[in-house]
Amino acid sequence: MLSKEWKQIEAGNISPVYLLIGTEQYLIDETIHRLEKALQLQDGEEKTIFDLQETPVEALVEESNTVPFFADKKLIIGKNATFLKASDKTKEKVSHQLDYLDEWLDNPSPTSITVFVAPYEKLDERKKVTKKMKQTANVLEVKPLQSNDVSVWIKNEVGKHGKAIEDEAIQVLVETLGTNLLQLSGEIEKLSTFLGEEKTITALIVENLLTRTLEQDVFQLLNAYFKGNKTKAIQIYHDLLRQKEEPIMINALLASQVRLQLNVLYLQNKGYPVTQIAKQLKVNPYRVKLIVESKPQMSEKKLLVAMNRLADNDLELKTSSLKRERILELFLLKD
Template sequence: MANAVWKKIAAGQIDPVYLLTGLEQHIFDTTVNRLKKAMPDLDEASLIRFDLEETPVEAVIEEADTLPFLQERKLIIAGNANFLKAQDKSREKVTHNLAMLETWLANPSPTAVVVFMAPYEKLDARKRITKIMKEQATVIEAERLQGKDLIAWIQQEASSIGTYISAEDAQLLVDIAGDQLLTLATEINKMGTYLNGEGEITASVIESLVPRTPEMDVFRLTDAYVAGRVPDTISIYHDLLRNGEEPIMLTSLIASQIRLMIHVGTLRKKGYHQQQIAKTLGVHPYRVKLMMENRQIPQAERLLVILDKLAEIDYKLKSTGGKRERVLELFFMEPLRK
């Protein structure tokens, strides 16, 4: 996991070769920044970047084997290592000498730190070079974090700027701001600045400083509605209106949430587990987790009725004038039978 590798980097235990793979760009950026911080004598001339879609890997090896000028080590970022994934060779812009790379990986340069970046969902595990790279390099899988891993990451981010956040309040931060690491890191830094780099990030601090994303508020809105909590539903709805959200857009987002509930329920009945459902539907596992834990979600038949009503509301909103806000509000006030 990234946290374990980052701790070693912070302690000065820097390996010669890293492989970063996955879709969470913030983990890529954070890893590079932590390496730069752990190499204080690094200057701009000793930070070299390559795009392996445009440059053969031999150029990376040659640079790594060239002694740095007045520096102990250089840092080389080799982006888009597409030779690690399945691809159409006819579309390749460059040809990589992978045999040369295999030989070099067995004995990498002691005066360079090379970071291979493979920003892809999966690598081709059948390839010899993929197997060798995973054996020889320190691997960080930049996957989207969820559950306890996400909470632990938030707590470590808070600790890195001199503050503390409890697991409960870290979960509140996710509920409000979403699960994108870049967004979370930005909000944590903002709250750290507010606290002057010390003290605790509490629920009151989060609620005062962190804006809720429309998507997360719609998630809360839909959850309150299907649970039959009319006052909460109306309160959240009015907050969204005050924030400038339009009833037509909200109707569409609510319908999307209802469809997701139906799909999650259907796949769950088929025996799919949380990760399988998330991958099949292309949504974050955290959203699936919340839905699977919610026992107040109505049966699929009732959810389909709700979808039909939302379609009628969408038509009304697009074809009539007047106070559109009232149309959706009346829908929320209708009794929901489960």
């Protein structure tokens, strides 16, 4: 987490240049928000944002060197610092004068705070500009948190609203939403507001109020099915039907989830760690972690049987005269 760095910003110990590396948008937004607050900037005054995919970096440098009118210091944000990662020159939209940037980094403007945002998992460490940026800027990692860190973060975030949260409620939150801090933050604010004078967020409150996507509901449905909890599986299925979701779409998403679980188990058996599996399959690491942890309920044999039944469902849903809602219901009731 960035607690120490944020405390430094709040105390007024602000660096002239920051480099944010990573893909966690909440941490990016929160860092910039704290800089705005520390600089006492109101309503976007003396704050300029450049998209460095579209604008050459020298334009940002020139703006940074311009003296602010309405504040002691201004804030300059450089989004998408593509020149810090390996890239295909033929696909680049703009040419950056990196020598100009290199020279400026030795003596950045004293009247500006400049933030370069590199929303990538890693940078090209061989590049001269990357090395120079890391030597001269205050480098902050804004990467997705591990599941244990997320639990601590949720408790702290809930505490900001003057509330507490049960461990079971945290589990429901993370199982449903994953580790996206921006999404979790919005849901925590909604849950805390709903509580009113009450002090504790329970698992039941989370289950009743949580905003879920169709994919997340299907994931919960499949988990209930493999754990043998037919009542819960049917309940989730009927909830989806009431939301006007089509059985053929639900069936397709179930098949996609089973396919993902088979791929995860295959790679795990090959000795791949969770992070590498997630990267290989291009999914959230927390989803992979949940699949690995539920392995006792979801053996390869069970998954293959389910995949075959879902394939049969697909054909039946497209050709049978039987009521479509009933076809998937029968599938969920089978052992």
